Amino acid sequence: AMLEEEGFAVRVENTTAVFADPAIAELSLIVPIYTMSKLTKAEEANLTKAVENGVGLGGYHGGMADAFRESPEYQFMCGGQWVAHPGNIIDYHVNVTRGDDPIMRGIEDFPYRSEQYYMHVDPSNEVLATTTFSGSHAPWIDGVVMPVVWKRRHGKGRVFYSSLGHA
Numbered sequence: 001a002m003l004e005e006e007g008f009a010v011r012v013e014n015t016t017a018v019f020a021d022p023a024i025a026e027l028s029l030i031v032p033i034y035t036m037s038k039l040t041k042a043e044e045a046n047l048t049k050a051v052e053n054g055v056g057l058g059g060y061h062g063g064m065a066d067a068f069r070e071s072p073e074y075q076f077m078c079g080g081q082w083v084a085h086p087g088n089i090i091d092y093h094v095n096v097t098r099g100d101d102p103i104m105r106g107i108e109d110f111p112y113r114s115e116q117y118y119m120h121v122d123p124s125n126e127v128l129a130t131t132t133f134s135g136s137h138a139p140w141i142d143g144v145v146m147p148v149v150w151k152r153r154h155g156k157g158r159v160f161y162s163s164l165g166h167a
Contacts, residue, residue: 052155061165087137
């Protein structure tokens with residue numbers, strides 16, 4: 001509904017088979033909402049090719065960054081992969097690092113209650129917001145600053161991700 005309100009024609013699919021359809025190369029934006037699913041090699045190749053050629057990719061939480069654990073090409077495109085959420089649902093703080101970016105305009109640092117994602121992230125991501133782990137649930141990550149919102153390029157495609165969600 002949010003995308004339709006912004007003028008997008010929305011098509012919803014319930015299987016990953018659509019990623020193998022060459023017609024996805026004509027889309028403006030793909031929003032994956034899959035957690036712990038699998039891609040076939042044909043789906044992975046066609047999806048990453050579509051984004052490399054200019055289709056946008058945007059998503060959040062596990063629906064994008066914990067989607068296809070066995071697909072390194074997908075993870076490379078997204079710029080990160082979920083690893084853990086120590087403590088499960090907890091209170092933490094989100095720090096906006098790029099308030100000058102149009103995506104973050106009008107958003108200031110804020111408290112948040114949900115899963116605090118610990119991720120493996122690509123150093124080429126343009127980080128827009130971070131969180132800092134307290135170490136309360138995993139002492140060895142005390143003080144770790146983790147990206148929670150980023151954008152990046154993948155070929156001609158623009159990619160956006162936010163780990164916020166769940167709760």
